[in-house]
Amino acid sequence: MTNLSTAHSERIAFIGGGNMASAIIGGLIRRGLLVGQIQVVEPWAEQRARLQAQWDIQAHEAPGASLSAATLVVWAVKPQVFREAALPVRVHARQALHLSVAAGIRSESIAQWLESQRVVRAMPNTPALIGKGITALFARVGVTAAERLVIEGVVQTTGDFLWLADETQLDAVTALSGSGPAYVFYFIEAMIQAGTDMGLSRAQAHQLAVATFVGASALAQDSSEPPEVLRARVTSKGGTTYAALSSLDEDQVRQHFIRAMQAARQRASEMGDEFGSSQA
Numbered sequence: 001m002t003n004l005s006t007a008h009s010e011r012i013a014f015i016g017g018g019n020m021a022s023a024i025i026g027g028l029i030r031r032g033l034l035v036g037q038i039q040v041v042e043p044w045a046e047q048r049a050r051l052q053a054q055w056d057i058q059a060h061e062a063p064g065a066s067l068s069a070a071t072l073v074v075w076a077v078k079p080q081v082f083r084e085a086a087l088p089v090r091v092h093a094r095q096a097l098h099l100s101v102a103a104g105i106r107s108e109s110i111a112q113w114l115e116s117q118r119v120v121r122a123m124p125n126t127p128a129l130i131g132k133g134i135t136a137l138f139a140r141v142g143v144t145a146a147e148r149l150v151i152e153g154v155v156q157t158t159g160d161f162l163w164l165a166d167e168t169q170l171d172a173v174t175a176l177s178g179s180g181p182a183y184v185f186y187f188i189e190a191m192i193q194a195g196t197d198m199g200l201s202r203a204q205a206h207q208l209a210v211a212t213f214v215g216a217s218a219l220a221q222d223s224s225e226p227p228e229v230l231r232a233r234v235t236s237k238g239g240t241t242y243a244a245l246s247s248l249d250e251d252q253v254r255q256h257f258i259r260a261m262q263a264a265r266q267r268a269s270e271m272g273d274e275f276g277s278s279q280a
Helices: 019-030 045-055 065-069 079-090 107-114 126-130 145-158 169-178 180-197 202-222 227-234 240-250 253-275
Strands: 012-015 038-041 058-060 072-075 097-100 119-123 133-139 159-163
Touching (some): 019 045, 019 126, 019 145, 097 107, 107 119, 119 145, 119 169, 133 145, 133 169, 145 159, 180 202, 180 253, 240 253
Parallel strands (some): 012 038, 012 072, 038 058, 072 097, 133 159
Antiparallel strands (some): 119 133
């Protein structure tokens, strides 16, 4: 991993200053990057004020000549505005390495808009906000091995990462881990509702549901056994867990859940077509 505390030559610019940018900025500062090495372009005044108040960071309403000092530009904009945001930035950032965390926008489109092949696409997820994220990465051929290490040093401030050799896999990653936290929250909501329906207080049901997900996830992470074995260990035929899982199977919850993630993958692909026109 790149030692950010000694990487004094690094100058990182963020285009967009929302939650994901904030997660990365916070991680970088905790790892030793100086505030003066970071700048943000964020059109919303309220968001600029928040960034400046939290970290005393340079936050600009629009891109300008200061971007010419950036060695890395992190794109944290909404997919539908990426192209519009890219055109005024490329004038000032031709020398920079580019890291995009925008869902769906393919690296080919980004490379054409920015007139650079030094592009890495990333699909993080919201646990990055507390340093518990997982990010999948894809680099275009113009990205060097040394530049990959720079990207790793940035991404590791928010959690784990893995590299992909095939960019099309990022659509599946978007469906699985990118959107995945929402699925977990969805099931936690259902468990809380069930708990309250069965007589627990909402606070009790919330504590039990969240702790169960945290504990089961930690067990799955630490165990050398696959999830199906861990599940079987909790499921005695004729017991309470067996009754619950049998009900889920009767309702084809597994099949519906898989279909839901396939819908998310399809939408990620559609976004690349919808918002990723290669026209300059």
